[in-house]
Amino acid sequence: MARRKIVAGNWKMNMTPSEAVELVNTLKPLVANEEVDVVFCVPAIDILPVVEACKGTNIQVGAENMYYEEKGAYTGEIAPGMLTDAGVKYVVLGHSERREYFAETSETVNKKMLKAFEHGITPIMCCGETLEQREQGVTMDFIRQQVKVGFQGVTADQAKTAVIAYEPIWAIGTGKTATTEQAQEVCAGIRACIAEVYDEATAEAIRIQYGGSVNAKTAPELFAQNDIDGGLVGGASLKPEFGQIVNYK
Numbered sequence: 001m002a003r004r005k006i007v008a009g010n011w012k013m014n015m016t017p018s019e020a021v022e023l024v025n026t027l028k029p030l031v032a033n034e035e036v037d038v039v040f041c042v043p044a045i046d047i048l049p050v051v052e053a054c055k056g057t058n059i060q061v062g063a064e065n066m067y068y069e070e071k072g073a074y075t076g077e078i079a080p081g082m083l084t085d086a087g088v089k090y091v092v093l094g095h096s097e098r099r100e101y102f103a104e105t106s107e108t109v110n111k112k113m114l115k116a117f118e119h120g121i122t123p124i125m126c127c128g129e130t131l132e133q134r135e136q137g138v139t140m141d142f143i144r145q146q147v148k149v150g151f152q153g154v155t156a157d158q159a160k161t162a163v164i165a166y167e168p169i170w171a172i173g174t175g176k177t178a179t180t181e182q183a184q185e186v187c188a189g190i191r192a193c194i195a196e197v198y199d200e201a202t203a204e205a206i207r208i209q210y211g212g213s214v215n216a217k218t219a220p221e222l223f224a225q226n227d228i229d230g231g232l233v234g235g236a237s238l239k240p241e242f243g244q245i246v247n248y249k
């Protein structure tokens with residue numbers, strides 16, 4: 001069975017709550033495509049107003065991060081139960097910006113993955129190499145490691161529902177999209193890694209997105225690749241252009 005495409009916006013640290021509602025109202029009619037899963041991953045403070053503004057639409061709301069404990073003395077963190085109670089269905093985990101600026105490791109990402117599944121939140125687990133790693137020819141080794149550690153202890157049934165976002169770090173926010181061939185090659189490699197860790201059925205079911213300077217021009221060709229099941233979109237998710245990306249066909 002063909003995998004359903006999933007196009008998610010990652011707003012990053014943009015949009016105040018009132019701006020967020022305005023943006024949702026602008027994008028709502030533009031992303032009304034029932035054939036694609038549409039997700040807005042938004043800053044924590046925007047979650048409640050965005051969930052409210054998305055009621056009755058095809059848009060699902062995601063968080064950009066989450067902590068792996070249930071509750072307690074973790075000042076500044078957000079618990080999985082808080083997200084589900086607010087109406088969150090997805091969570092971005094292990095984005096390269098969190099790995100780089102907030103010391104996230106594949107081990108902490110793994111703890112968050114397990115917690116997300118426990119709470120019925122679908123993780124969008126990010127992975128991707130630096131330019132240096134690509135030039136050294138270690139891209140796939142590095143990504144396989146990120147995936148293997150990230151999925152430790154995750155069951156095959158859980159993994160089937162997960163989303164992996166392949167985001168080459170050198171393509172994020174740089175306007176430098178990976179070529180379709182580069183993106184397809186790594187996404188296929190990630191699927192092969194899932195088949196090795198689990199089985200063919202899990203590899204066939206799991207959805208793998210490409211992220212990194214996706215725009216209305218590059219989306220159609222990228223999303224048409226065998227192993228690319230949609231995109232994780234940064235900058236362009238804050239603009240009406242996101243509607244064209246969702247309606248890439």
Ligand SMILES: O=C(CO)COP(=O)(O)O
Nearest residue numbers: 010172173212213234235
């Ligand atoms: O990091 C990204 C999405 O998570 C990609 O961001 P850009 O689309 O702005 O390059």
